[in-house]
Amino acid sequence: MKFKARTLTSPIHRVLATAQNGLEVIRFGGLDTGEIESPFTVVEQRPMFRLRRYFPDAEDMDTRAPVILVPPLMVATHIYDVTREQGAVGILHDRGLDPWVIDFGSPDREIGGMTRNLADHVVAVSEVINIVRQHTGKDVHLGGYSQGGMFCYQTAAYRRSVGIKSIVTFGSPTDAVALPMGITVGAATKGADFMADHVFNRLAIPGWMVRTGFQMLDPVKTVKSRLDFLMQLHDREALLPRERQRRFLEVDGWVAWSGPAIAELLKQFVVHNRMMTGGFVIDDRLISLAEITCPVLAFVGSTDDIGTPRAVRGIRRAAPRADVYEATLRAGHFGLVVGSSAGTLTWPTVADWVLWHEGKHGQPGIAKPMTDEDQPAADGDYTVMSRLVNSASQAAEIGFGVAQDVVDVTVGAAKTTKEIAGEAVRTLPRLARLGVMQAHTRMSLGLLLEEQGRRAPLGELFLFDDRVHTNAAVNERINNVVRGLISLGIRQGSHVGVLMETRPSALATIAALSRLGAVSVLLQPGTDLTEAIRLGEVAGIVADPPNLPDAMKAGVRVFVLGGGENRDLPVGDADHVVDMERIDPDAVRIPDWYQPNPGIASDLAFIVFTRSRGHTEPQFITNHRWALSAFGTASAASLTASDTVYCLTPLHHPSGLLMTLGGAVAGGARIALTRSFDPSRFAEEVHRYGVTVVSYTWTLLGELVDADDLQIQRHHPIRLFMGSGMPRALWKRVRDRFAPAQVVEFYASTEGEAVLANVSGAKPGAKGRPIPGSANIRLAAFDVENDRFIEDERGFVKEAAENDIGLLLAFPRTGGEQSPNVIRGVFRSGDMWIPTDHLFRRDSDGDYWMVDNRNSLIRTARGVVYSLPIEDALADIELLNIAVAFGVEHGAHSLAVAAISRRTDVTSPERKAKEFTPEQFDRALSVLPESQRPDIIYSVDTMPMTTWYRPQTRALAADGIPQASVNAWYYDTADHKYHRLTEAARKRIMKQANS
Template identity: 85%
Template sequence: MEVPVKFTARTLTSPVHRVLATAQNGLEVIRFGGLDTGEEASPFTVMERRPMFRLRRYFPAADNLDERAPVILVPPLMVATDIYDVTRDQGAVGILHDHGLDPWVVDFGAPDREIGGMTRNLADHVVAVSDVVDIVREHTGKDVHLAGYSQGGMFCYQTAAYRRSRGIKSLITFGSPTDAVALPMGITVGFASKGADFLADHVFNRLAIPGWMVRTGFQMLDPVKTVKSRLDFLMQLHDREALLPREKQRRFLEVDGWVAWSGPAIAELLKQFVVHNRMMTGGFVIDDRLISLAEIICPVLAFVGTTDDIGLPRAVRGIRRAAPRSDVYEATLKAGHFGLVVGSSAGTLTWPTVAQWVRWNEGIAERPEVAKPMTDEDQPAADGDYTVMSRLVNSASQAAEIGFGVAQDFVDATVGAAKTTKEIAGEAPRTLPRLARLGVMQAHTRMSLGLLLEEQGRRAPLGECFLFDDRVHTNSAVNERIDNVVRGLISVGVRQGSHVAVLMETRPSALATIAALSRLGAVAVLLQPGTNLDDALRLSEATGIVTDPQNMDDAIATGGQVYVLGGGDIRDLGVDGHPNVTDLEKVDPEAVELPAWYRPNPGIASDLAFIVFTRSRGHIEPQLITNHRWALSAFGTASAASLTASDTVYCLTPLHHPSGLLMTLGGAVAGGARIALTRSFDSSQFAEEVHRYGVTVVSYTWTLLRELVEDEDLQIQRHHPIRLFMGSGMPRALWQRVTERFAPARVVEFYASTEGEAVLANITGAKPGAKGRPIPGSATIKLAAFDVESNRFLEDERGFVREVEDDDTGLLLAHPRTGVEHSSNVIRGVFRPGDTWIPTDHLFRRDADGDYWMVDNRNSVMRTDRGIVYSLPIEDALADVEVLDLAVVYGVEHEGRAFVIAAVSRRSDEPGRDFAPEQFDRALAVLPGSQRPDIIHEVRELPMTTWYRPKTRLLAQQGLPAADSHAWYYDTTTHKYMRLTEAARKRILKRKQP
């Protein structure tokens, strides 16, 4: 008869029985991977099976299921779905069920075991979660609460933005970062961005991470903790009762909790989160749609672990700025990354808080006490019991989560060396400094818009080129469209060197047409819709017009050859059989045989590339732009504005405008930035597209931005993504208001001469109104002494032109690069024998710091009895009047005499405050009396051109202002401004000028 062994405390501590128990438990671990805890997983039913996921509903037989609020739990990549059910008592689904909720879990499976699993990208997962929301709503009839851990929480944010919160009652995330500005181990964003960019483009586009590598990599990243955990387990292997409570958690973290990670998903995460930080700026792409977290409007609860070195608190709190329209709360716990969702703290704090949060949003409970409104202020770091070494060790796990792998230091060093070598030896624009490429450019150097787009397509075919109507167009797709348009143009007889007009609204087809003409080596003549076209066609010698359907009738009216492109898929133009009209969309590109003379992108720097038109003194003037001139503006803009692939440039100026062609389009292409095209400028549309597209740079011309600062209903959020406004012609008064309204964004003001290579940029923005300094790579410039009255240069005793001193006014001259730029307006022997200069029409002064200030156009200066008066210094001075909106200075001829008039408008956001003459006295005190306006009068609205430039000619045609309570004259006796009465007006007309 066998007698059972009775284990007493003494028996357990005896060496023999410790050895036997260790052997017995160890054999179980070897055979089954762990100890049998006797626990069963929470019951669930798979409600839906799709290639991307299986949808689990836990406790499907629960009572009053129809009354429970549905909660969808989304796991991160690399981590198994069972993280929400590690143990029945302490797991998420069990606790949520016990608190009266209806838990659902998205199971993405193990990608290396799923068909097509290793080719999944981030968009696939976001679209899948969105589908899950619809499925759960269909089953329950209720809006859902969407929750996700780590990257799963990032999926939840993106899904809510993708759906614009439709069907989502609240969001809950756990250690989910949104702001890449906070990276572990003090890694700078720039350093991490370079490594991540290389890995995304050259490693993870070919390589995935299998599950065993993920597990091994995680353990190797924290070897001390791994070894200690295993030693503790071995030392207690004899005591089964002590090990069982933590056994499932141990086995999950060390064995079962890790799954493979597909390469495309890693690459997209690196690109969107680390390199471009588009979780913060917006403009990330899901299923070819552009979205922004600013579109989230449902409440958010973000769990923050004070000792979390994977989802750093600062990175997690970025959601407050990224989703400004949402009520964002945070629950701060003393926990690490895994401790937020797994373990005793999660069981007693995290999941009960989630349950109460859901019930609060359902209107049946109070708000959890731990859930506090998230503020904008930075929270102090709480290191808890972490030592420096443990922080460094745990930080390595963040590298695994964002795809750097266990060999980050080695990879970064290799990447740095490789990039340095390529920068020295390569020839592509991305691997050479932009200005160095300008510096080595000669007349015969190949350079054109079409060439840069082709290089960009080769470098990053799946990179995002431009955005339009909430859709993204990749470099590959854009180049394919350009090549197709090239074939269409060849089919109608366009050749290299042909002058072809483009009459199109801002749309993708317009960009493709301009680029196609460049790729052909033809000259694009850019026409402004809605204007008289005959003079422009005659001056440009254009042989045909490429137009869109919207402008087709105007193009046909010119009597020339018309080629219609774009305008949608439905082609019913009503011109079938018209002898002068060809629908290029009906040309089959594959059927066009390319002629032997065709070579893509044959344009060289000295070739004429574009003709644009400016209006001066009532008539249009053609401006000839060579490839070199375009490249100078393009690379100069990209450098001065520090444009990178992380930028999205919002093109508010049309492509036919010199600013849109040279600066916006050129700068974005040269800098590798995305271009956001908009159909028209509208303040409400502006705010929406800025957030959705993730606009970081906004282009402008003249007073275009005034409408934005004047719009009291502008729905631009405080934490907008804009970092820069770039353009030309912005008045100083508006400049100051723009920087106040859109802080911390700044303004970069450019000046570019229409002839020559003079390009100035006010990069720092420290001096509003100044044009700045010459950008590297542009022409050498000088200010020549010039007598405006006699229209001639002032010479020294040797007969050479005299240079002006600081703060004196002179005519701006540019020294051209021989053989690159051609101009009929060339003068020689200016400052020394044989030198060559191109004069501009603009008068400047240079201050003691070397910054240039424009004072006027030599053709529009005001000639009065008291001498020449310059307009821009008066407008700049009036900018200091507090209630001023805009000021425009112009001359008026009256009875044979010239008067200087300033028209001023009042800010709409200053109700009840009027102009006072004392304000003008103070503001204009910086100018001598001879340079002050004779009369200042208030106007309700200043007339503007379609390009937002004040119409001074129209104001001048209205003559001298009438006597009025809102008009003031300059009293030469008291040197003060006084109200303009009828008697005072008569005295002004009679008084003698000094």
């Protein structure tokens, strides 16, 4: 009978208990566990935060190390105190530490909360560090969960680790390449970019939506946990131990997320991946995680689908100067900080880590140095597919029809692989714009900057002196300069000199003249300006204060711009020197003739100057020519808004104007300006600015690869070097020194709009192939001995065969470029071509190789010798730094001479002991016909260079035939080998040159 009574009353008991507990859940949101929060006091309250100090009445506070915990934006602060016994603050306090927690509050309940951005939070964390240090007199240990950990990294970089003894993060991603649930970067970037620009600039996410989104990351697990709770609702004792954790996840653990903060996270982390590359902006300052120097412990959840292990381990590469450790747990994203694993492993390990760095404990057992190599999945770790399979099996057990949803997710993930094939589409709008451009099409630098400002006014345009300048700010400055120029009588078509160092005012001046429709005549500081002013027909000069004295000597009006407010300007004629900074742009009347950006493709836009054969020569650049270089560079280098282009050459150099400035503007990339090229500053600015692309000219990068103290880290952000004129020997060394970065070499003709690019980089030394949208080109068969075209029986010019040397001809696509060098009737009646001065050959793959300039051929007694093939062949000698070939006139003919310099970056004793040997020359030059090998090779200590790092072959040739020495060698035609140059051999060679 007793047995039967129990069976009758037990169901009734379960029903009553379920009803009673269910009513409590309905009325109060959960069960009363009887637990109380850990005691705390609010030490400081400010608009951005309230700072909690837990267990403030502990007697031994002076001996405890302070630990500051930072929550993520969408999670409530008490994530660190879900339970007293298993929560973070309780365990850290019990282990002898002093826990502090930042409370950002719920943005939808704070004044101005919904306008907060990420930078506001980083600055707030930095302020908290100062407050805690003032209260305790000690440096702090900084910890953060998920995005809170990202704040910790950014704050440490912002402060350059000052006042921070160590950092501990939990599931905090740094590398956006490893996105949650296997989402592809291409798909995520496009979606995140759109959402940041068009959705979250207007909307925020309320707390309930944050909660729902988190739960939907694993909907099956969410449904299963709710069913488990309902099935055990009758058993209060079984539910109480996990009740506070359940309530946190189900009810009160989530807060709203402000729109600007979401947009900035999407832009900086997902779209641009600046946590890895550097160059993100905090309080108008540019910073990089490479500036973190304090120790880091990163907790990795092997089953974490949000802060995936690969994304979390990115901190090792992003912060190469820090000692980075990891602690890997079999836990998901939430389980790293809340739950049984957190209580028994996470927080005790954190305590041991802090005490270790306080000198009171040994190294935690599970904290291991993080390595650079990708970590294989631990036994039992989830992959995306195993996660889906596991979820599907759970769905089957529960009996809900969600398996189809899981299949849909799998199919969707597979579809995202198609994004890879869509990357090529990115360049099509640029090429299409070039393709439809005609002589009358509106096009100019000013126009592109205006368009970019309309698309993304808050987008970052250029970086200078650790500051960022937005599109809106730059366009406002440009328009103000335009008003100032108008007030000074500058009109459309005026030729105005620009004599300025690389600085924001220089960019604004060049862009303002473009917007006005005037011509920028770019003058080189520190040179004789007389000839350039005459050739450029300059009516006035815009100068910065350092160049004002030289500008005043030019005999034209001078307009001073830039240099800050406190400037000591030379006293002069008020009508001759005008301080543009004193002009009130709002007081300038805009004339009716002014139309912003009136320039068309065929208009002259810029005049730059080069030195050739001892003379100053102008290069006249139309808007079309500038656009061709700009869009061509952006396409060939695949420049996007995620790139930061480091301009090592000044804006008055053709490379800086056409390729760097033009390519960055056309590609929507950021431009990092530097005052001057300085290898000692290079590494610092690369990491801080997040430089992904570096511009160069000629041998400029040689100083970088030779620098002994170059502090560039192994995991630098540079992906590409782009420029022109780099010797093949240096090209190979740059790739080795900065691997995995590649080199894109460009060639652009002075006239004719021929532009080539070696995009693949597979053939160092080659100029590559024509970029889409540039001029049609052909190689005309050319008789170099007589300096004339080779004609067929009908009198038309023959086209050079494969690997034969010919003169490069260009046919502009727009037909808008006028040149006095146009020739007609070349390959057929009535055709029109513009000849360049460069001789090329085209290999079997269609790649073009420059062999020489028609005006600098080496005319020896045995025939013409080409210089560039000699330099390319010598590049295979390991000890070689730079090689240049040139002709030295002697009597009726010239001698082919090669000057070489030795690398200075060799460090091993074995390599230092090595010297150039004749056998090295024999091997390297064996690829050339005997008639194309240099007569003499000699070594120089220092290779003379121009201002733009181009070897000065004219200066070397002026020194005459090298003297006999142990560092000079000659080619013996008798045994077909090189030997040391003796005085007897030198006389014999000179005699042969005279014959």
